[in-house]
Amino acid sequence: MRTRTLGITAVAALLTFSLAACGQEAKGGSRYKPDDGKGGTIGLAMPTKSSERWIADGKNMAEQFKKAGYETDLQYGDDKVENQVAQIENMITKGHRLLVVAAINGSALTDVLKRAHDAGIPVISYDRLILGTENVDYYASFDNERVGRLQGQYLVDKLKLGEPEKGAGDPRSIELFAGDPDDNNTKYFWNGAMKVLKPYFDSGQLVVRSKQTRINQATTLKWDGGTAQKRMDDLISKSYGDKRVDAVLSPYDGISIGIISALKSAGYGTGSEPLPVITGQDAELASVKSIIRGEQTQTVFKDTRKLAAQTVKMGDAVLTGKKVQVNNTTDYHNGEKTVPAFLLKPVSVDKSNTKLLVDEGYFTAGQLK
Ligand code: GAL
Numbered sequence: 001m002r003t004r005t006l007g008i009t010a011v012a013a014l015l016t017f018s019l020a021a022c023g024q025e026a027k028g029g030s031r032y033k034p035d036d037g038k039g040g041t042i043g044l045a046m047p048t049k050s051s052e053r054w055i056a057d058g059k060n061m062a063e064q065f066k067k068a069g070y071e072t073d074l075q076y077g078d079d080k081v082e083n084q085v086a087q088i089e090n091m092i093t094k095g096h097r098l099l100v101v102a103a104i105n106g107s108a109l110t111d112v113l114k115r116a117h118d119a120g121i122p123v124i125s126y127d128r129l130i131l132g133t134e135n136v137d138y139y140a141s142f143d144n145e146r147v148g149r150l151q152g153q154y155l156v157d158k159l160k161l162g163e164p165e166k167g168a169g170d171p172r173s174i175e176l177f178a179g180d181p182d183d184n185n186t187k188y189f190w191n192g193a194m195k196v197l198k199p200y201f202d203s204g205q206l207v208v209r210s211k212q213t214r215i216n217q218a219t220t221l222k223w224d225g226g227t228a229q230k231r232m233d234d235l236i237s238k239s240y241g242d243k244r245v246d247a248v249l250s251p252y253d254g255i256s257i258g259i260i261s262a263l264k265s266a267g268y269g270t271g272s273e274p275l276p277v278i279t280g281q282d283a284e285l286a287s288v289k290s291i292i293r294g295e296q297t298q299t300v301f302k303d304t305r306k307l308a309a310q311t312v313k314m315g316d317a318v319l320t321g322k323k324v325q326v327n328n329t330t331d332y333h334n335g336e337k338t339v340p341a342f343l344l345k346p347v348s349v350d351k352s353n354t355k356l357l358v359d360e361g362y363f364t365a366g367q368l369k
Helices: 002-021 052-067 081-093 110-118 144-158 185-202 225-239 253-265 285-293 304-319 355-359
Strands: 041-046 071-076 098-101 123-126 138-142 172-176 247-249 298-301 341-344 347-350
Touching: 041 052, 041 081, 052 071, 052 304, 071 081, 081 098, 081 110, 098 304, 110 123, 123 304, 138 144, 138 304, 144 185, 144 247, 144 298, 144 347, 225 253, 247 253, 253 285, 285 298, 285 347, 304 341, 347 355
Parallel strands: 041 071, 041 098, 098 123, 123 138, 138 341, 172 247
Antiparallel strands: 298 347
């Protein structure tokens, strides 16, 4: 296996070299023919190790691609675009067969993916859609809009808002957080949540006291919890005074943790002043424990093992010339093309169903103690 892999890589590198030497470019279509079958190396370009989920995503894919008969080259970009571009360039130079990329900045990969295309290397966009390029072949993710709808609906149910047509009793207050402005998922999460919440803003049942209701006022650079904490500190001190925050829309567990810290510093979370309803996403261990303790209220579980399995299936099909299974060919236009996608289903988790995470083997019962 190893000899064969090295053989393929060496031939590929040689071919790249000789094409470059002749001043020609391979015009698309992998230099591997479908009947080359298994083997070779898959480049896995992940964004950051600062969040548990991406560590799990990388590990799961590396394991599963290996089981499927491929070597892997797993790289993390430390949330810096230039690192990720350099890592992908390196993967192209090494002659990897397929690139799986979770973009740090969805719009910053146009040039490097043109190089991948010219070298005949197919690309799967992982979790986050890569924008502004034709050179992305497939997209594997969760239904991102549904993530936002699950968060929005959770808030509506938990606040017992009732039918918007019947109008407000006492309005409930909410503050809104969005994800990283460079991540294409951010707007899907936001739009999904807003679809559910808008009727309640319109009826006056929900009020954003800070008046920061636009996505560009609510984004959180690099999904950073500390940044969210500072913004929440600020919102509480400027807009709440003696008033209470009843709910916070948070798109991601790391952000929720920052928000909860700010709220606790302002005196929430004590007997007389309970914490607001706070959403999240990713079912990260610290947040699931926080939910069990009664601090964060909800998260959205996206099983990274299943996303890895789906991506490996798609990648293997691409490389062995089989039909690639997709379930969405309409919704993910990246500015240049509609990228055929396979979307998995996210699941809402709160205190009442954290057991699901143990039943599914995502965490052990011991980890959640
Ligand atoms: C998004 C991803 C979320 C969350 C966030 C921060 O792109 O879809 O699940 O992980 O990044 O890492």
